[in-house]
Amino acid sequence: MLGDDGSLTRRVALRGGGVAALAVFLPIGSAGQPIAVAGDPDAGPLFLTEDELRTLRAVVDRIVPADHHARGAEWAGCAEAIDGLLGAFLTDPPRIFAGAPFSDRAGSPVNHFAEFLPLDAYEEMAWRLRIEGSRGRPELERNGPVTGLQTIYRQGLAALDEQVPGRRFAELSGLKRDLVLRTSRNPAVTELMEHAVGHTMEFTYGAPEYGGNRDLVGWDYTGYQGDVQPRGWTREEVERRDADGGPAPPLPDVVPREQLVTALALAHPETVRGALARSDGRLSALRGEIGAVVSAAVTATREVAGAAGGVTGGR
Incomplete structure (x- = not known):
């Protein structure tokens, strides 16, 4: 969800990608x-x-x-x-x-x-x-x-x-x-x-x-439970759906494709860890690393969309 000023809200940023996702939107800082x-x-x-x-x-x-x-x-x-x-x-x-x-x-x-x-x-x-x-x-x-x-x-x-x-x-x-x-x-x-x-x-x-x-x-x-050891989790707790669980709500129609691609590009943990490691903890470098990941994802999305359009047009 976007805030009234068009910025990414704190809740969505934290649950959608943590510090790495925030680095795309914050003007200054460090991870x-x-x-x-x-x-x-x-x-x-x-x-x-x-x-x-x-x-x-x-x-x-x-x-x-x-x-x-x-x-x-x-x-x-x-x-x-x-x-x-x-x-x-x-x-x-x-x-x-x-x-x-x-x-x-x-x-x-x-x-x-x-x-x-x-x-x-x-x-x-x-x-x-x-x-x-x-x-x-x-x-x-x-x-x-x-x-x-x-x-x-x-x-x-x-x-x-x-x-x-x-x-x-x-x-x-x-x-x-x-x-x-x-x-x-x-x-x-x-x-x-x-x-x-x-x-x-x-x-x-x-x-x-x-x-x-x-x-x-x-x-x-x-909603993080924190450290749960040595008690750990019972099998029932592991298998039981959260009280507020259920199917994820559909994305609102107002989410631009570029924002969705950005979120998906950062969804894989190895991608995030690699960007963090290469940035050496500096936000300026982290933004460059994540920018490259997002740019590649956007390019790939456009290529796939173009190929799909070509196949459809040829039928």
Whole structure:
């Protein structure tokens, strides 16, 4: 379903293709790599300042806004979870990899997810490089200098607060914040959103131990049951049709063929995984990869339609 302004609605995008499908329609952002950082939405900031955290809350609110179906990313604690990622090495062990095998949501007496794992020397160097950057250290710049997430977020949030003279970004209305994010040509803002979109998606719809998805709001919204081990599923639950199941409703006549082809082109999981892997977590590259897939699908559809027309015409 399309929104009143012609944009793809949040519910359809999530159920029709997840982050990969959203990448086709979002103007900026990232489908980044999975991350795991625990955080407390009600606690103060770990790395950011209070003002920076307030601005970040305003950003994630526009990436996954609340609607009449569910609360959004701000309520889910995504800004605090991102702050936890930026300050991951301020805790011991660093809150990077959650434990296993079970949470306590399905029969386990212990929540192993909440017990974060220590990093080995290689993992610590790799994650410090990603989060803190190389900071002029020769041993970390064998392939050139690296700007860490801490710098990217700090500079991007500062740039957003400078977009409207005399007003902080968080003080703007939702529509004005959307306008700023869509029209800004500031490289710091672009770089910020390359990462913030992916992080917000991951924290909104990931396991709550990772910092977001407060009160399982993301799972409730999408109808996802979450981790069900060690209880698992009974045979009856596996074979029983969902309460709201039944034949899928027909597609409305107003869906253009191009949109349908786009959805079908992304339907195969191998296609999506391949595009994500080749894009290296960057939305700009991901959009190019998915654009190529969709373009090929559109071309093939036209060729098939043309061939069918030729056969029909020859009869």
